[in-house]
Amino acid sequence: MQFYSLGNPEYKTSFRQAVITGIAPDRSLFFPEYIPVFPKGFFETISEKDTIEIAFEGIKDFVGDEIPKEKLKAILEQVLDFDFPLVSIEEKVSTLELFHGPTMAFKDVGARFMANCLGYFSEGERQEVTVLVATSGDTGGAVANGFLGVEGVNVVILYPSGKVSEIQEKQLTTLGQNITALEVTGTFDDCQHMVKTAFLDTTITQKRKLTSANSINVARWLPQMFYYLIACQKFQGNLEDIVFSIPSGNFGNICAGMVAQRMGMPVKHFIAATNVNDVVPRFMKNNNYEPKPSIATISNAMDVGDPSNFVRIQKLYQNDFELLSEHLSSYSFTDEVTRKAMKHLYTNENYIADPHGAVGYLGIQSFREKHPEKHGIFLETAHPVKFLDVVQDTLNIEPEVPKQIANILHKPKHAIPVSNYEGLKAFLMEN
Ligand SMILES: *Cc1c(COP(=O)(O)O)cnc(C)c1O
Numbered sequence: 001m002q003f004y005s006l007g008n009p010e011y012k013t014s015f016r017q018a019v020i021t022g023i024a025p026d027r028s029l030f031f032p033e034y035i036p037v038f039p040k041g042f043f044e045t046i047s048e049k050d051t052i053e054i055a056f057e058g059i060k061d062f063v064g065d066e067i068p069k070e071k072l073k074a075i076l077e078q079v080l081d082f083d084f085p086l087v088s089i090e091e092k093v094s095t096l097e098l099f100h101g102p103t104m105a106f107k108d109v110g111a112r113f114m115a116n117c118l119g120y121f122s123e124g125e126r127q128e129v130t131v132l133v134a135t136s137g138d139t140g141g142a143v144a145n146g147f148l149g150v151e152g153v154n155v156v157i158l159y160p161s162g163k164v165s166e167i168q169e170k171q172l173t174t175l176g177q178n179i180t181a182l183e184v185t186g187t188f189d190d191c192q193h194m195v196k197t198a199f200l201d202t203t204i205t206q207k208r209k210l211t212s213a214n215s216i217n218v219a220r221w222l223p224q225m226f227y228y229l230i231a232c233q234k235f236q237g238n239l240e241d242i243v244f245s246i247p248s249g250n251f252g253n254i255c256a257g258m259v260a261q262r263m264g265m266p267v268k269h270f271i272a273a274t275n276v277n278d279v280v281p282r283f284m285k286n287n288n289y290e291p292k293p294s295i296a297t298i299s300n301a302m303d304v305g306d307p308s309n310f311v312r313i314q315k316l317y318q319n320d321f322e323l324l325s326e327h328l329s330s331y332s333f334t335d336e337v338t339r340k341a342m343k344h345l346y347t348n349e350n351y352i353a354d355p356h357g358a359v360g361y362l363g364i365q366s367f368r369e370k371h372p373e374k375h376g377i378f379l380e381t382a383h384p385v386k387f388l389d390v391v392q393d394t395l396n397i398e399p400e401v402p403k404q405i406a407n408i409l410h411k412p413k414h415a416i417p418v419s420n421y422e423g424l425k426a427f428l429m430e431n
Contacts, residue, residue, distance in 0.1 A: 001064045003030040003218060006311055015066045019117050019219045020129065022212040029308070030218050031315055036061035038264040046233050052076050054233060055226045058260065062222055067120055075116040079109055084227065086234040086377070089349050093364055095357065095380045096231045102404055103141040103171055104383035105301075106227070106253065110220035111139075111146030115153070117219045118211070122152030130428070131155045132198060133213045134191035137164045138301050138382065141171030143213045144179045155179045155213075158191040158424070161417075167386060167405055174411035182427065183415040194424050204428050215252030216308055224256035228265060231377055243371070245271040245363035245378040247356040249302035251280065251309040253379070258316055258327070269374070271329050273363030275299045278332035280310060287321045298335045298390045299355040301382070331366045333359050339394045341365075346395050354384040354391065 003018040005011040007028030013021075018030045038057060046054065055076045063072055082100045089095055101108030122129055131153060133143050140157045147155045157172055161183045164172075173181040184191050195212070198204050215221045232239050244267060246254040254272050261267055272280050275297040283289045291306030317324040333341075341358040345351045353361060357380035364376030384391045384399050391399055401409075418424055 001036075001062055002033045004033055005029075006031050006315060015063055015218070016121050019114065019217060020121060020209075020211060022217045029216055029311060031312060032062055032218075035259060035262045035316075042264065043232060043239060043266050046229070047236075049233065051080055051230060051233065054229050055080060055223075058225050058229055058263070059223060062218070063117075067117065071120065075113065075120070078116065079112045079223065080226065082108075084230045084234075086231060087351075089345070089351055089361070092368070092372075092375045093361070094235075094375070094377050095351075095353075095361070096227060096234075096377055097380045098227060099354075099380060099383040099386075101142075102145045103138070104386055104402065104404060105138040105142055106224075106379065106381040107138055107142035108146065109226060110215065110223050110252075111142040111213065113223040114213060114217055114219035115143075115146040115150050118147075118153055119150040122150075125152060127209050129153050130208045130210050131213045132158075132195050132210050132428075134158045134188065134195045135164070135172070136160070136188040136300060136303070137168045138386070139214060140164075140181075141168055144172055144175050144181075147213075148175050148179060149177055153178060156182060156428070158182045158184050158194060158418070160188050160191055161185055163187065165386070165388065167388065167409070169413065170408045170411065173413040173415045174408050176414065180431075181415040182418045182424065185417070185419045194421050197421055198424060198428065201425065204425060208428060214308075215250050221252045221256055221309065221312075222259070224253045225260040225263075227253075227379060228257040228260045228267065232265060232267070235375075235377070237375060239266040240268055241373070241375045242267045243269045243271060243364070243367060243374045243376050245273050245360045245367070245376055247299065247302060247360040247363075247379065247381055248272045248274055248280070249277075249304040249307065251307040251313060253381070255309045255312045255316070258313060261327070262316060269327055269329065269367075271331065271363040271367050271376075273359045273378075274330065274332045275302050275338065275359055276332055276334055277303055277305055279305065279307060281330040281332040283310075284325065284328065284330040297355075298338060298387070299359055301356060302359070329363075329367055331363050333362045337362060339390075342391070342394050346397075352384045352391065352395065352397070352399055353380065354382045354387045356381045356387075
């Protein structure tokens, strides 16, 4: 399959090149030239199918023959080697827990898949690839973990000093090997700005092959469709009754689900649940896309003022607002309401939700006011200990620290301090 640039449809490239470069030369996102469909009857027997077979069927046409079939299956075995439980919360509400991977955030699947693809494409190449990524918390840990030990690939992660949680910092700075953490004096926006500048700096790009590892990259974005397919595999009931609610920031996760729907998944509707960063909820009201600077919230992985993947959703629907409205609802929730939902879930349903999952739960509550016959599944995108302060403070409890996290807390931190762009440039030129 070819991928084309959303800014210039004439420009097409292979899956391999789309993964290696991350973004088209005109700085636009890549989009698949067509959306494949599942074989007839696929979903009627999905509950009897093996998870790897399901994932393989979903991704294989996008990858084409650029990774041999057996190798692709081996990659999927490695990527999906943990559980995705579908947990019942209350009548007609369940959650699909996506946080049982190595860094306890749902980004593990995309990061691992991309790392494996890039590792495969780098075999036999003389020049190493450098993955350069800015993180406000979760992305960095998942990327560091996914790429650890992948030959031919170096990872450089920029994070804002003092602005990520202790757990998140340990996940970035204790791995070593091909992972380097740069501790930046500044904010996440400063980190992101430095990364963007480096991509445009020909002195650097002549020396190093740079790529990014955020959900702009097709190899991080598309495998997120597996979650929706796994939910269908596990759901007991009519798949047409399902409505998915996705806590959304950059809208990569939900967009992958909407691709699965276009491929034939019988689920009819999606809910994009956001915090007060509400560009998309406002767009779904007035058909006017108006980005804004991001606002800090307790669900900070969704503090995005101009979601980068929304153009892909628009493309999927050919900018047909009416049609999109049939398949997508979107609601925004304040921190206060989110905390209330966390308390409700804990007190009444004995479930500890992290703030992102709680926003997803609220999305279902809003939607079911008018559609009580639907069965809502919200995606729980992070383990509650990843947002420990908020959970402790809201629920007055000490959640148990799982072993993946406990294992790294005592390891020493290694980070290189960087105070400005020149510091980043010097690092990239000298190492
Ligand atoms: C990244 C992230 C999100 C948002 O996902 P998008 O694909 O960017 O919409 C939601 N929850 C958590 C915990 C995250 O880390």
